Amino acid sequence: MPVSIQDVADRANVSISTVSRVLNRRNIVNQETRKRVESAISDLGYSPNVFARGLMLRKSHILGLVLPDLHGEFYSEVIRGANLRARELGYNLMISSIVAKDDGSELMAAVGDHGLVDGLAVMISEVNARTRATLEKIKIPLVVLDGDVDGVKHDSVVIDQRTGVVALLRHLIEDCQARRIVFVGGLETNIDTIERLDAYREVTADAGIEVTASDVHHLDYQYDTAFELGVKKVREWARRRAAVFAANDEMAAGIIDAALAAGLSTPDDLPVVGFDDTRVATMTRPRLTTVRVPMSSMGAAAIDLLCQRIENPKRPAVKLSLETELVVRESCGAPSAITS
Amino acid sequence: MPVSIQDVADRANVSISTVSRVLNRRNIVNQETRKRVESAISDLGYSPNVFARGLMLRKSHILGLVLPDLHGEFYSEVIRGANLRARELGYNLMISSIVAKDDGSELMAAVGDHGLVDGLAVMISEVNARTRATLEKIKIPLVVLDGDVDGVKHDSVVIDQRTGVVALLRHLIEDCQARRIVFVGGLETNIDTIERLDAYREVTADAGIEVTASDVHHLDYQYDTAFELGVKKVREWARRRAAVFAANDEMAAGIIDAALAAGLSTPDDLPVVGFDDTRVATMTRPRLTTVRVPMSSMGAAAIDLLCQRIENPKRPAVKLSLETELVVRESCGAPSAITS
DNA sequence: TACTCCACTGAAAGCGCTGTCACCATTAAA
């Protein structure tokens, strides 16, 4: 059933070598011969066998993308960006998900098909010794997304969260007169939470804002848990004239709703800001002041880096940092909120 | 660098045939020999070359998933479901996106890599002659998602939207006393819109509710356009004591906000219901009464069907219909809204 | 003893492709 290069060769009265040459646009093939071969190809609807080709060239034109879970807008946007760019560059995309708190075994399994993919983009939300060890075993072009794993030489795409947090909190402090800021983050081991918390501590310290242990909360990035926390805390926070910096929009939404449930209003009684600028950021009332994270660009950048390395394996490792953007809406209580 | 079957054979002092037999668990290999081979394999960290294997077996263990665009929760959930199930069944997933209103050329391109994938799950939101023709050309196991393409013999996974719409509108009519229902859908050519509109006409007819041409609107499934339409129409709708059935949650949210902007409230002045039960359904105030669509199950089911057909190509085509579920919240104005 | 049978193993033939090499006309250069 499948038509092979031999069939094409027979129909065009040439050898398979010539067909191969036409296919690969190399060496010189006579105009007429090429025409004959080309029409034979289209007549037969021939397309080269991927495996035979891969066997010879040791290239599959498949890129792997490994993500922790596949929930939510963040991941789907990364996939979208990666997919589009991969297509542009003539690659296919293979997706695998691993659980967020992976001990390395899932990562290993997902990565198992070395030799199938020409390169691998891996996003790890928690870096530990196991994942590190697994990454080191990977011998094909590798890009680490949203996390720089020390001790492993590889390309990486990170988001410049620090700048985003700084802009966001400065806005809260300078434009919204916040004198106290509560931090609501994800798990303490989460890579994004760590970065955002660091930046938070830095900005507050700079501004002379006191941060006590009870000002820092570690949840799980979900609306519900943030809501629960909020139910217990919003009155106290409001009393202390604090603003809330949630490390993602979902949690910010949970806090806003908890405040509302407690009879408080945002931003008057309790300013709240989020992070990521996902769909929920414009669904809350008031809408969220947040930081836009270039999610799909991240996917695209990863693919770019991967392809560059495939073409030039010797190139020194690159760390690409993507800009974020402060998006001011109403939840922060800024006097002149910019509509966006 | 890459270790081949020959290396393993050398190290275990056997022929490559024996190694292959150990690998494929077939024929009988002596216990001791097998042990030797197995330890050679793990010593060398050998794993068979995917291409050589594919070349022989004509199987890649890769499944393709082609989706229209990759925006939004719907698609990411489908991917998630498909990915998980594929993993369970020992397959890899390759993703491609095509534009929603594809003329068939993108689909063809996405599908071009026949021979790479063992099977293909395709979701088409608009069926036309071109896409139909393209689908007919596909000679590998094929599952069509969310749309039955007549004239093409294939497996399909559909959502029983009709039942969902019936339950939703009956609820609106019987429990919420709606005497008039406005339909806001996607493009007229959109496959989901067509089904939902059909069911809408049926239910309204059954209930003796009059539907004029101006009661049916075709937008694009986006919040913004629904909001714009709402701005122009909500007063009129409210005056006529109509309820709004939006064909997805995003548009329902847009209408609710338009009503609010016009000084009207949902559900008192204008009941609104949505469809899909995505994240936004619980972000609106009031929260949306809507129909839950099993998005990730859809992806999983597609993979199931694909694998079944790969195992048994002769099996007659199957059409799998997935159940939806009415989710009653507050936007419909039901007297006793069930919290969900 | 001679034969068959059986458990096990190796040699070798491809799978469909790419790439090297040799070859054959021509034509240009010596």
Next chain:
DNA sequence: TTTAATGGTGACAGCGCTTTCAGTGGAGTA
């Protein structure tokens, strides 16, 4: 006229694997 260069082509050796077929040696049977 001989030699070399050049455009164009085919033969063929793999790539790493699976699978068929043909042993091989020892146990069982006549």
